[in-house]
Structures are given as structure tokens and as C-alpha cells.
Amino acid sequence: EVQLVESGGGLVQPGRSLRLSCAASGFTFDDYAMHWVRQAPGKGLEWVSGISWNSGSIGYADSVKGRFTISRDNAKNSLYLQMNSLRAEDTALYYCAKSGIAARRPFDYWGQGTLVTVSS
Amino acid sequence: SYVLTQPPSVSVAPGQTARITCGGNNIGSKSVHWYQQKPGQAPVLVVYDDSDRPSGIPERFSGSNSGNTATLTISRVEAGDEADYYCQVWDSSSDSWVFGGGTKLTVL
Numbered sequence: 001e002v003q004l005v006e007s008g009g010g011l012v013q014p015g016r017s018l019r020l021s022c023a024a025s026g027f028t029f030d031d032y033a034m035h036w037v038r039q040a041p042g043k044g045l046e047w048v049s050g051i052s053w054n055s056g057s058i059g060y061a062d063s064v065k066g067r068f069t070i071s072r073d074n075a076k077n078s079l080y081l082q083m084n085s086l087r088a089e090d091t092a093l094y095y096c097a098k099s100g101i102a103a104r105r106p107f108d109y110w111g112q113g114t115l116v117t118v119s120s
Numbered sequence: 121s122y123v124l125t126q127p128p129s130v131s132v133a134p135g136q137t138a139r140i141t142c143g144g145n146n147i148g149s150k151s152v153h154w155y156q157q158k159p160g161q162a163p164v165l166v167v168y169d170d171s172d173r174p175s176g177i178p179e180r181f182s183g184s185n186s187g188n189t190a191t192l193t194i195s196r197v198e199a200g201d202e203a204d205y206y207c208q209v210w211d212s213s214s215d216s217w218v219f220g221g222g223t224k225l226t227v228l
Contacts, residue, residue, distance in 0.1 A: 047217035106153035
């Protein structure tokens with residue numbers, strides 16, 4: 001059974017940093033691209049960042065480019081999101097999502113999310 | 121960047137057919153994926169590549185895509201289908217994934 005478990009969320013002041021983690025199990029982690037998707041309270045889904053199986057291809061939404069860094073550790077079956085210079089508008093539930101083996105495939109499994117609140 | 125437009129809400133009686141649209145410039149040339157999100161839950165992929173269904177998704181869920189509009193069709197709607205639905209495409213011009221704003225399906 002595929003499982004994605006996010007952690008690392010919490011309350012943080014504007015301008016500070018936070019690192020999210022996603023622990024994956026139930027599939028061959030290093031075969032698949034992975035993504036972070038966020039959802040602000042009462043709002044829709046927003047893709048944040050994605051990373052290919054070997055970290056050779058990485059992408060970011062314009063809204064986080066230069067502030068967030070995605071990474072993965074295939075030996076630990078883990079995905080990460082380093083979030084710097086956080087803003088109030090980054091407040092959201094952050095989901096980890098599994099993609100396909102081939103490039104540009106949809107997100108077939110999602111975690112339950114970790115909540116990030118940016119406030120003074 | 122590429123914009124996907126969905127109606128904020130769609131209402132349908134049980135047993136009827138719900139159609140949720142997703143508009144975008146020449147969206148027919150892209151692969152469209154659809155997600156269902158029930159309150160307090162993570163999204164679930166219900167249709168991919170315009171019209172394919174993941175295993176475990178009922179045949180009542182189907183999709184089509186042509187011109188400037190993609191459509192998710194839910195036949196014989198049940199109370200349990202009440203949820204938010206999002207369309208998604210890959211935008212090659214910006215190298216990013218794009219979601220529609222979401223449609224709240226209400227079963228009357």
C-alpha cells in the first residue's frame with residue numbers, strides 16, 4: 001500500500017524558514033517523480049514544486065521560485081521542501097504527491113498534508 | 121501563464137448526470153487530469169489523460185477534451201460524489217503544473 005506521510009509543518013514568523021519532509025513507503029521511491037502541492041485555507045490547489053526520480057529535473061511555481069528548494073533522498077525514501085523567507089501568503093496545507101515514472105504524469109497518490117501557518 | 125477556468129459550482133439531483141467543465145486556450149491539445157477532493161481529505165485522481173480511469177474509480181466517471189473545453193462527466197450521481205473537483209494540465213510554456221480553480225459539486 002502506497003503511503004505518503006508529511007511532517008514539519010507548524011507556526012512560523014514571516015521571514016523565517018521551515019523544512020517539510022515526506023516519508024514514502026509501499027512503492028519503489030526512486031522510480032518516481034514527486035511533488036509538493038499546497039492548498040490555502042478555503043482555496044484551491046496550487047502546484048509548488050516537483051522533482052524527477054534522480055533529481056535531474058526540478059521545477060518551481062513562480063510564487064516560490066528563489067525561496068523554496070525541493071530535494072529528495074532516495075536512500076531514505078524521503079522528499080523535502082526547504083522553505084525560506086516565508087510570507088503570510090505561504091500559509092497552507094502542504095501535500096506531498098507521487099507522480100508517474102515517465103515525465104509529466106499526473107499525481108496518483110497524495111499524503112494527508114502538513115499545515116504551515118505564517119504569522120507574527 | 122496558462123489559465124484553467126472552472127465553474128465555481130454545479131448542482132445535480134441524485135441519479136442524474138453531472139458535467140463539470142474546464143476551459144483553457146486550445147486545451148484539446150493537452151492531456152487533462154481530474155481530481156476529486158472531499159472535505160477534510162486529500163485529492164484523489166479520478167480521470168487522467170482526458171478520459172482514462174485509475175483502477176478503483178467507478179465507470180460512472182468519464183472525461184472528454186476537445187477545442188477549448190475539457191469535461192468531467194459523472195453519470196448516475198450519488199450522494200457520495202459530493203466534493204470539489206479540479207482539472208490539471210502541464211503547461212510546457214512555463215514548465216509548470218496548472219490546476220483549475222475547482223468546482224464544488226452539490227448533490228441535491
